[in-house]
Amino acid sequence: MKQQSYFRGASANALRVIAAAAAAMTAPGAHAQSGLTFYGVADDAISYVNNQNGHANLYLRQGNLYASKFGLQGSENLGDDMRAVFVLENGFDLNNGTQASSGSIFNRQAYVGLSSERYGSATLGRQYTPYFQFVGPLSSVAALTGAAGAHPGDLDGMDTTVRASNAALYVSPQWHGLQAAGMYALGGMAGSTGRGQTISVALRYSQGPLALAAGYLRMDNAFASTTSAAFDSSSSGSFGESVVNQGYVTARSMRDVAIAGNYTFGAARVGLMYSNVRYLPGARSLFTDTASFNTYGTFVRWQVTAPVDLAAGFSYTQASKANGISHAARYTQFSLKQGYQLSKRTALYALEAWQHASGQTLGSAGEVVNAAPAVGDSQNLTGSSTPTQIVAMLGIDMKF
Numbered sequence: 001m002k003q004q005s006y007f008r009g010a011s012a013n014a015l016r017v018i019a020a021a022a023a024a025m026t027a028p029g030a031h032a033q034s035g036l037t038f039y040g041v042a043d044d045a046i047s048y049v050n051n052q053n054g055h056a057n058l059y060l061r062q063g064n065l066y067a068s069k070f071g072l073q074g075s076e077n078l079g080d081d082m083r084a085v086f087v088l089e090n091g092f093d094l095n096n097g098t099q100a101s102s103g104s105i106f107n108r109q110a111y112v113g114l115s116s117e118r119y120g121s122a123t124l125g126r127q128y129t130p131y132f133q134f135v136g137p138l139s140s141v142a143a144l145t146g147a148a149g150a151h152p153g154d155l156d157g158m159d160t161t162v163r164a165s166n167a168a169l170y171v172s173p174q175w176h177g178l179q180a181a182g183m184y185a186l187g188g189m190a191g192s193t194g195r196g197q198t199i200s201v202a203l204r205y206s207q208g209p210l211a212l213a214a215g216y217l218r219m220d221n222a223f224a225s226t227t228s229a230a231f232d233s234s235s236s237g238s239f240g241e242s243v244v245n246q247g248y249v250t251a252r253s254m255r256d257v258a259i260a261g262n263y264t265f266g267a268a269r270v271g272l273m274y275s276n277v278r279y280l281p282g283a284r285s286l287f288t289d290t291a292s293f294n295t296y297g298t299f300v301r302w303q304v305t306a307p308v309d310l311a312a313g314f315s316y317t318q319a320s321k322a323n324g325i326s327h328a329a330r331y332t333q334f335s336l337k338q339g340y341q342l343s344k345r346t347a348l349y350a351l352e353a354w355q356h357a358s359g360q361t362l363g364s365a366g367e368v369v370n371a372a373p374a375v376g377d378s379q380n381l382t383g384s385s386t387p388t389q390i391v392a393m394l395g396i397d398m399k400f
Contacts, residue, residue: 034077040070044094045349045395049375051384061378062094064147065339065349065397067160069100069108075115085123086112108163120172126165129237130181130202131215131256132157133171138213138260139273140313143301144337146377148353148391151295151315152331153242154377156258156275161240161377162217164198177207185236187222196222198237209264217256223284242380243372244317244331245279247362248291252282267303286366289322299335307341319361319371329359329371345400351393358387 047061062068071089078084089108091100101107111125136142139158140149146159154161167185180203187196202215219237230249231238241249258275277293299313317331333355340348357373372383375391383389 035075037073038070039073040400041066041068041397042094042400043068043395043397045351045393047378047391047393047395049379049382050390051386051388052379052382054385057382060095061147061393063091064351064378064393064395065145065347066399067100067108068092068094071106071109078114081116081118083115084112085115085121108160111167111169113169117173120170122168122170124168126163127167127169127183128160128163129167129198129200129215129217130169130171130183131200131217131258132160132162134179134181134202134204134213135215135258135260135273136160138211138262138271139258140271140297140299140315140335143269143271143299143311144313144335145349145351147393148351148376148378149299149311149313149335149337150377151275151297152317152333152355152357152376153244153374153380154240155242155244155293155317156256156277156295157217157239158258158275159240159377162219162237164200164219164237166236167198178203178205187220187234187236189222189224189234194220196220196224196232196235198235211262212260214259215257218253220253221251221282223252223282240377240380242374243383244329244361244374245277245293246364246381247323247366247369248279248285248287249364250285250287250366251279252285253280254278255280269301271297271299271301273297287323287362290320291322291362292320294318309337309339309341311335311337311339319359323362323366324368325360325362327359329357329361331371331373332356333375335376346396346398349393349395349397351391351395353391354388356388357384 044062045064049057069091073087076084087109088106091108111123111127113123115121136158141158150159164185169183171181183200185198189195199218204213222232222234224234255278260273262271275295279291295317297315301311303309313335315333319329321328335353338350353375355373355375357371359371361371363369373389374383
């Protein structure tokens with residue numbers, strides 16, 4: 001009963017915030033200079049997994065083609081090529097109506113700032129990192145979706161799992177197809193400014209059929225809790241936990257580097273990507289040696305007709321030998337997607353993926369265990385008890 005009361009209260013608060021924002025943006029004299037957009041996505045699918053921790057499962061899974069969410073996006077024209085902007089965005093579970101993050105109304109994004117075509121944009125709040133914003137659109141996730149197309153357990157954070165709170169972000173204007181971005185998220189720890197900080201920079205180039213991007217991300221563990229057995233929630237950054245990386249979530253710091261490139265041939269687009277993810281140990285970590293994961297990926301997407309698109313992808317992830325592991329983990333994944341656009345806002349889709357794991361990694365207590373497969377970003381903590389996992393989904397997605 002307490003949980004139900006909490007969610008009713010949180011939903012009521014969210015509605016009050018939305019109503020207040022809408023009233024402010026439509027007040028007399030403000031409408032001509034301002035714009036307010038209410039937007040969102042509802043996405044759900046019938047999903048089959050051949051092995052979740054030892055058992056097959058047929059169930060409903062939301063947020064597969066796109067994450068289920070709603071949000072408010074507003075702007076005000078300040079004159080002289082300058083606008084004030086804000087975004088408030090909440091994720092939710094379509095199958096039970098709960099918030100994606102308990103106690104956080106706008107868990108996905110919440111920021112305010114200034115934007116100019118001439119000078120770029122500067123924003124403050126909870127935001128996606130340049131690493132994700134620039135490299136993510138060129139990764140397999142953009143073509144295949146993260147549910148079945150992200151690299152194992154979304155290890156390199158290409159499926160909207162990496163955000164930073166207390167963040168200052170600057171994105172430059174484009175110059176002959178070139179654009180840069182930088183972020184610094186304050187840890188907010190009194191007496192230790194850098195503790196729990198997040199740093200990210202990225203560069204991208206887009207001209208004609210060619211698009212290239214490179215990004216760097218560093219997230220430091222705040223270690224605010226003496227009993228924390230994970231990446232402390234007081235840290236400004238956070239990343240997804242899965243059976244692939246759960247032995248390293250007590251890291252002192254996590255560092256990501258990724259590069260990606262796409263080339264468009266008429267109705268087809270091909271992409272290549274490489275990422276390196278490192279978990280650095282500290283005095284309070286459950287492991288002692290730096291752990292490294294290298295992922296190589298490729299995909300092709302074909303717009304067969306206006307409503308029909310097909311995509312296929314392959315990735316190979318190789319872990320380092322460290323922390324008593326003699327046979328480092330390996331993950332091989334094949335992914336497929338078929339989409340049919342019923343209208344501009346509604347689509348039907350089918351997703352299929354196969355992943356095989358071999359070698360060893362660390363378990364949640366820091367012990368050496370056999371590597372378990374976890375397809376894309378859909379089976380993070382429900383890995384297979386055998387070396388192979390298969391996922392198939394049939395769903396519908398509607399934007400509003």
